[in-house]
Amino acid sequence: MERVRERDAAAFEGLYDAYHRLVYGIALRVLADTAAAEDVTQAVFLKLWSSPQSYVRGNFGGWISRVTRNRALDVLRGRTAHSGAELPEAVAVDGAMEEAVLANLDAVEVRAALRRLPEDQREPIELGFFSGITHQEIAARTGTPLGTIKTRIRSGLRKLRADLRGTVAL
Amino acid sequence: MNAHDELLDLVAVYALGALPAQDAAHVREHMAICPECSREYARLQPAVDAVARSAEACTDPRNGAVPSELLKARIMKTVRAEAAPRPASAKSRTLWPAYAVAAAAMLIAMFATVLSMMMQSDLRQSREEVSSLTHQLAGEKKYEAAQRIMIADLMSTDAKRYPVSDGEVVRKGERLYIAMHTMPMPPKGRVYQSWTLAAGAKAMTPGPTFMPDKAGIAIVHVPQSAATLAAVAVSVEPEGGSKSPTSKPEFVVKLI
Structure with missing residues (x-):
């Protein structure tokens, strides 16, 4: 990223090659529209190029995932006039640990771990992340008490973390 | 479940990004003063990032679910137009460490020496050949002149x-x-x-x-x-x- 801040096109291309599938995959999952997903991908990378200072520190993969999700949700909300939650793009967490985790995660393994979650935990997690609806809307959509949804989200995330610990140290 | 357990659940929802903006602000304020909730957030954040990472698995080149090469071309066109020019010498310095330059220079010098010796040898040989040919040519010219004189003498009417x-x-x-x-x-x-x-x-x-x-x-x-x-x-x-x-x-x- 330091080289990207110095306007190094080759360094930027390296970042694109490493992360474009992640960015596009998140946008596609949120929008279910390949053309719109490409637009979001382009917007995210050009934002990275024009404002590299928006990334401060920590895990780059996590940061660009949050930026992508928020951007895709903006597009989705523009279609549906829906207002919902956003992820904080800059998060104050243990960057070193997070960096080690995301650098070693394999998308296929992660997806398999997600599928191993109980359905009643996986569903609110995926709805919350990819649909951009609040936990209250999830509760309403699934006909589940709000408190139960919150607990299932936390339990599911902890279980996912524990599951992936077998692959990488979370 | 006590009140703090409920807060920990909210921290998880916040980490997932499924908390309304007003509730999210309250959670951030609480985490700033609650080490336990802050630690919980730090523990769950990588799991949320893992959820995001799972979407990458949806982009399978076998079914065409990947961004087109044209997308990259469009992006890189903009990027290269705004990129800082790269000093040409920086790359060559990186690629040619001092010892490699010295070795290359030595090879070039050796090659030049051998080439020079070969050229001098060739030049000497060429000079000898030129001298021989010149001598041969002079002899042939002399012979040809003698032949012309002989013919003229034999055909001469006053011989x-x-x-x-x-x-x-x-x-x-x-x-x-x-x-x-x-x-x-x-x-x-x-x-x-x-x-x-x-x-x-x-x-x-x-x-x-x-x-x-x-x-x-x-x-x-x-x-x-x-x-x-x-x-x-x-x-x-x-x-x-x-x-x-x-x-x-x-x-x-x-x-x-």
């Missing part, structure tokens, strides 16, 4: 001619020729040889040996000056010639 059997002896000034036009071939193992008798001499001086061609033509330039000779003769001699005539002369022409 003095001494008819002999099968030919003639021609004198043009101090130059003397034996010109045969119907000369038979000598016996096997024999050649014709010319002889000269210097003025005042008692013995014949051996001259060049020669053979007529298939038509019986033979032209011999007598090397001595005609002004110094009393006679010229031709005899049949063994191959290689003789120091004195060993057979009766075919002809003898007196020049005085």
Whole structure:
């Protein structure tokens, strides 16, 4: 990223090659529209190029995932006039640990771990992340008490973390 | 479940990004003063990032679910137009460490030395060849000039001619020729040889040996000056010639 801040096109291309599938995959999952997903991908990378200072520190993969999700949700909300939650793009967490985790995660393994979650935990997690609806809307959509949804989200995330610990140290 | 457990659940929802903006603000304020909730957030955040990462698995090149190459081209076109120019020397410095440069320079110097030696050798050889060819050319020119003079002398109307059997002896000034036009071939193992008798001499001086061609033509330039000779003769001699005539002369022409 330091080289990207110095306007190094080759360094930027390296970042694109490493992360474009992640960015596009998140946008596609949120929008279910390949053309719109490409637009979001382009917007995210050009934002990275024009404002590299928006990334401060920590895990780059996590940061660009949050930026992508928020951007895709903006597009989705523009279609549906829906207002919902956003992820904080800059998060104050243990960057070193997070960096080690995301650098070693394999998308296929992660997806398999997600599928191993109980359905009643996986569903609110995926709805919350990819649909951009609040936990209250999830509760309403699934006909589940709000408190139960919150607990299932936390339990599911902890279980996912524990599951992936077998692959990488979370 | 106590009140703090409920807060920990909210931290998880916040980490997932499924908390309304107003509730999210409250959670952030609480985490700022609650180490336990802050730690919980730090523990769950990588799991949320893992959820995001799972979407990458949806982009499978086998079913075409990948961004097009045109997308990259569009992005990189913008990026390159705004990119800082790269110093050309920076890359070469990186690629050519000092020892490699030194080794390359040494190789180039060695190559240049060998090349120079080869070129000098070639040059020396070429000079020798040029010298040899020049000498050869000079000889050929001299021979050609002698041939032209000989032809001119033989065709000259004011040359003095001494008819002999099968030919003639021609004198043009101090130059003397034996010109045969119907000369038979000598016996096997024999050649014709010319002889000269210097003025005042008692013995014949051996001259060049020669053979007529298939038509019986033979032209011999007598090397001595005609002004110094009393006679010229031709005899049949063994191959290689003789120091004195060993057979009766075919002809003898007196020049005085």
